[in-house]
Amino acid sequence: MNSSPTPCEFCNSPGGPVLWQNDLCRVVRVDEPDYPGFCRVILQRHATEMADLGEGERDGLMAVVFAVEAVVRETMQPHKMNLASLGNMTPHVHWHVVPRFEDDRHFPNPIWAAPRREGGVPPERAKRAEALAAALHERLGS
């Protein structure tokens, strides 16, 4: 019997199509049509806060987060990169890695703010995101 009031989403499901993973963490594609290239880096084991990780685990996770940041930036060529570890709704350590464009739905506000304009993405931008899995494997190994 699970003693927690609700099962943890990221313990019980991948959280999206897995683009890359190792024993420590997985990189998943976020299904958000306004934000092609948006990835999440999810710790494989359950932990609530970055501060709960050991130093080696923390550094290993951040090395992947920053590798994903670099790959998403190179692949998507955004105006700005956004990184965030929030977890208020799903308190299981994960990082949002979001390429931002001046014409995206919320720019320059955070993607969680009220939209500034209608959604819709240039097809060329959505196309670029298709190259992410291969680029991640090239950078991080298989």
Add this chain to the structure above:
Amino acid sequence: MNSSPTPCEFCNSPGGPVLWQNDLCRVVRVDEPDYPGFCRVILQRHATEMADLGEGERDGLMAVVFAVEAVVRETMQPHKMNLASLGNMTPHVHWHVVPRFEDDRHFPNPIWAAPRREGGVPPERAKRAEALAAALHERLGS
């Protein structure tokens, strides 16, 4: 003559009362009455993205970010910690370190989303935040 269209806010001002600093970065208190304990860690030099930093600089900055996370958590005893590096409006590397409470203005949404309830903070919570500067110096040295 400055060639940039607008001067960089974090190159031209501290960005808030400085609680701690070294040659690499400074920790400032964010003047946000709904969020006592909210700190920003700001890189001293100008750089736009984490991916623009050298590995040593990046690791040094993250060591401070995670130390601030730990100190804010111990001092404020929040329900959850939020970390974010966005910089869409001020593209100068900085990290938001935000203690979140179930009764805060936006919980469980990000602080940048529409508020869920009226503002207002228990006096005891605001009081705790006064201990942050001393706690940061104890953890990070002077």
